[in-house]
Amino acid sequence: NAGVTQTPKFQVLKTGQSMTLQCAQDMNHEYMSWYRQDPGMGLRLIHYSVGAGITDQGEVPNGYNVSRSTTEDFPLRLLSAAPSQTSVYFCASSLVGVGSPLHFGNGTRLTVT
Amino acid sequence: SQQGEEDPQALSIQEGENATMNCSYKTSINNLQWYRQNSGRGLVHLILIRSNEREKHSGRLRVTLDTSKKSSSLLITASRAADTASYFCATDAYSGGYQKVTFGIGTKLQVIP
Numbered sequence: 685n686a687g688v689t690q691t692p693k694f695q696v697l698k699t700g701q702s703m704t705l706q707c708a709q710d711m712n713h714e715y716m717s718w719y720r721q722d723p724g725m726g727l728r729l730i731h732y733s734v735g736a737g738i739t740d741q742g743e744v745p746n747g748y749n750v751s752r753s754t755t756e757d758f759p760l761r762l763l764s765a766a767p768s769q770t771s772v773y774f775c776a777s778s779l780v781g782v783g784s785p786l787h788f789g790n791g792t793r794l795t796v797t
Numbered sequence: 798s799q800q801g802e803e804d805p806q807a808l809s810i811q812e813g814e815n816a817t818m819n820c821s822y823k824t825s826i827n828n829l830q831w832y833r834q835n836s837g838r839g840l841v842h843l844i845l846i847r848s849n850e851r852e853k854h855s856g857r858l859r860v861t862l863d864t865s866k867k868s869s870s871l872l873i874t875a876s877r878a879a880d881t882a883s884y885f886c887a888t889d890a891y892s893g894g895y896q897k898v899t900f901g902i903g904t905k906l907q908v909i910p
Contacts, residue, residue, distance in 0.1 A: 688839070715896065726885065726902040727840075774839055778896075783828040783847065783889065786898060788839030 686710050690775050690789035697765040697796045705760040705792050707775030713787070714780040716758040720744065720771040721791075727774065733758055734780055765796045803886055803904040811909050816873040818904040820886030821866075827890050829862055829869050834883045834903070843871075843884075878910045 691706045709716065717732035729742030733752040747769060749761040758777075762769060773792045778784040804819045820829070828847050832840040846853045846862045846869065853860045859872040873880055883903045889896055 717898075719900075724902060727900040729897070729899070776840075781896065783830075783845055784896070785830060785842035785845060786832075786840070786887075788841070790837075790839045 688775055688777055688787050688789035690773075690792050692792060693790070695792060695794050697762070697794065699765060699767060699796060701765050703762050703765065705762075705773055705775075705794075707758045707760065707789060708756050709758075709775075709777040709787070710756065711777060711787065712755060713777035714755065715784070716752065716775065716777045717742070717786070718748070718750065718758070718760045719774045719776065720769075721774060722771050730760065730773075762794075765794075767796045770794060770796045803884070803901045805904060806902065807905045807907075809907040809909065810876055812876060812878055814876055816876050816880070816906055816908070818871045818884050818906070820869045820871070820901055822869075822886070822888045822901075823867065824888075825890065826864075826888040828888070829860075830887045830889065830898075831858075831860060831869075831871050832885045832887060832900075834885065836882070840885060873906075876906075876908045878908050880906060881908045882906060 688709045714735045718730040719727040721727050728744050730748050731750040733739045739750050775789045776786040778786045802821050830845045831843045834840045844855045846860045857874045862869045883905045885900050885903045887898050887900045889898045
């Protein structure tokens with residue numbers, strides 16, 4: 685009964701480094717998404733996917749890349765980390781369809797120095 | 798920009814009192830959802846109200862929706878210390894062919910034992 689699993693929980697990067705935030709769900713959800721949460725700004729959608737092989741951009745996609753090769757996994761790649769990407773990142777999944785509640789992982793806290 | 802804006806941004810009450818949080822949004826929606834976030838954790842879905850509903854109850858939670866005013870409220874009755882958390886409203890609608898879920902900045906609720 686794992687739900688949505690995010691790894692790592694914490695990460696510190698230097699400016700310019702790249703890394704991949706992992707997200708996996710075991711609920712057979714077609715819809716998966718990445719949000720970033722910053723103080724005073726709520727959650728902002730980075731990228732989302734409605735199924736394997738299908739991804740699209742959200743509100744703040746610049747500097748991030750995603751792919752969806754399986755239903756279960758939706759990794760988020762930071763191509764060249766910048767201090768502005770210091771944030772808490774959440775992965776969420778749901779059934780496809782308006783009104784389906786999102787299931788969230790516990791987040792990855794990323795600091796870019 | 799954020800679709801939903803919660804009010805107040807912070808609320809402190811005594812255990813046993815009722816807590817009311819408000820959410821305003823800007824564009825037409827299909828549904829409005831409320832989520833809770835405990836410190837350091839992901840968001841957890843609480844309740845969904847559809848655009849054609851005016852009020853909904855779930856346990857100690859009561860949600861109202863006024864589409865003419867583009868606003869919703871979440872009432873937590875007989876609050877407990879365990880209700881201490883941040884609460885977010887989220888609106889969803891179809892946008893560009895996919896379910897777009899947009900979050901507000903949240904209300905931080907502290908329930909004092």
